[in-house]
Amino acid sequence: MPNTITTTxxxxxxxxxxxxxxxxxxxxxDLAVHLGLIRTVPDEGGGGRRVARAEIDRxxxxxxxxxxxxERVATAGTNEGAxxxxxxxxxxxxxxxxxxxxxxxFYLNRYRTVVWLYLAEELKQFAAEESNARLLTGRVxxxxxxxxxxxxxxxxxxxxxxxxxxxxxRQAGDDPWAQAAAVACLLDPADVAEVVQDPYELAQLDRxxxxxxxxxxxxxxxxxxxxxxxxxxEPDEVAWFRADLAHTIEVARQERPAPRPAPADDRPASPxxxxxxxxxxxxxxxxxxxxxxxx
Numbered sequence: 001m002p003n004t005i006t007t008t009x010x011x012x013x014x015x016x017x018x019x020x021x022x023x024x025x026x027x028x029x030d031l032a033v034h035l036g037l038i039r040t041v042p043d044e045g046g047g048g049r050r051v052a053r054a055e056i057d058r059x060x061x062x063x064x065x066x067x068x069x070x071e072r073v074a075t076a077g078t079n080e081g082a083x084x085x086x087x088x089x090x091x092x093x094x095x096x097x098x099x100x101x102x103x104x105x106f107y108l109n110r111y112r113t114v115v116w117l118y119l120a121e122e123l124k125q126f127a128a129e130e131s132n133a134r135l136l137t138g139r140v141x142x143x144x145x146x147x148x149x150x151x152x153x154x155x156x157x158x159x160x161x162x163x164x165x166x167x168x169x170r171q172a173g174d175d176p177w178a179q180a181a182a183v184a185c186l187l188d189p190a191d192v193a194e195v196v197q198d199p200y201e202l203a204q205l206d207r208x209x210x211x212x213x214x215x216x217x218x219x220x221x222x223x224x225x226x227x228x229x230x231x232x233x234e235p236d237e238v239a240w241f242r243a244d245l246a247h248t249i250e251v252a253r254q255e256r257p258a259p260r261p262a263p264a265d266d267r268p269a270s271p272x273x274x275x276x277x278x279x280x281x282x283x284x285x286x287x288x289x290x291x292x293x294x295x
Contacts, residue, residue, distance in 0.1 A: 011053055012041060018051035022059055023066040024073070031073045031105065034167040049171070075104060075117040084120060085127040087136050095135060098145050099155030101126065102163055106156075106229065108215050108222045114229065116156050157229045158237055161186055164230075168210050176252035181208035183245045186232055195245050204258035 013021065019029035022038070032038045033049075038059065040049035062068060076084055081101070082092035095101050096116065101123065103116040126132055135142060165186060172178035184192045184205050196202055212230055216222030232238045252258075 012043075012050035013053065013056065014050060015040075015048075018056060021056050022069065024070065028070060028073045031075070032069065034104075034164075035073065036167075036170060037069065037072060040171075072119075072121060074120040076120045076123060077115055077117055081118050081120070081123050084123045085136060091136070094145050094149055096156055097154045098148055099159055100132075100135070102159040103156050104160075104163065105213070106160060108226060112222050112225060114225070116160075158232075158234060161230065161232060161237075171210065175208070176248065176255045177204055177208045177258075178210070180245060180248035180252050181205045182210055183241055183248055185209050185212060186230060187238070187241050187245065188231055191232075191238060191242055192245065195242050196249055198258070200260040201249065201253075201258045204252075 015029060015033075016026065018038070019026050022029065024032065029038065033040055038051060039055050041052050043050050059065065059069060078089050078092055078096075082089045085092065087095075092101070096103070096118070101118055104119050105117045107115050107117075109115055127136060135145075165182065168182035168185070169179055172182050184196070192205070193202065196205065213226070214223070215226035232241045
């Protein structure tokens with residue numbers, strides 16, 4: 001079969017091709033999309049998100065391309081981040097656990113240790129702020145940080161969730177069910193079921209559920225740990241997500257109620273005596289589903 005270029009291919013590219021044309025690694029491309037640096041559009045064929053040709057042209061025409069775009073998505077772990085900020089790794093970790101440095105992504109290494117990554121650009125900006133100088137200098141960690149960290153405080157997972165919900169809502173656009181599903185995916189299923197008790201609405205949320213980053217095979221210890229990190233756990237955070245879910249669900253109900261079966265009285269009548277019993281019998285014997293009034 002000869003290669004052909006469809007209208008869709010001319011107007012928009014799949015993520016992999018867009019990443020190559022923008023001279024980005026796929027991980028860099030995905031992060032740029034998360035941050036809103038690269039705008040995507042829905043695939044008309046229902047195959048996920050694509051990047052419009054005009055968007056690629058816009059980015060390639062920017063000053064400093066492709067280095068400038070790469071710099072905006074460059075990430076750093078604890079050691080690299082500490083070096084960028086001119087502090088020790090221990091001080092860097094304290095600042096991150098206290099919530100002053102917000103991770104943009106994470107992964108689990110082979111020892112199932114969580115490795116948090118931060119935007120290098122944001123770390124440089126934090127270090128350049130004069131008001132942060134006292135947090136970066138001195139041999140002793142400031143007293144408020146010491147007191148909080150002694151209690152086991154670690155805001156990194158919550159800060160990641162707060163950042164990620166922004167990405168999910170941006171990707172949801174104006175679709176009220178996609179917005180509600182974005183909120184629901186960061187809640188424990190039990191909390192979702194308490195807020196949304198209608199089974200058809202729960203099914204609609206599941207259909208619209210966005211994909212969260214995968215870490216390990218489903219059901220593996222790594223996947224379970226990642227799921228814990230991606231699920232709201234602190235009481236006030238859970239309360240906020242539940243309230244937001246209740247609000248977005250109410251908006252979705254008003255704009256576009258969840259699909260549900262038609263009432264029994266409104267369904268097409270079953271075939272009358274003139275229908276061919278032989279056809280119905282063959283369908284039943286063959287195991288094929290048959291519903292009157294449907295193709």
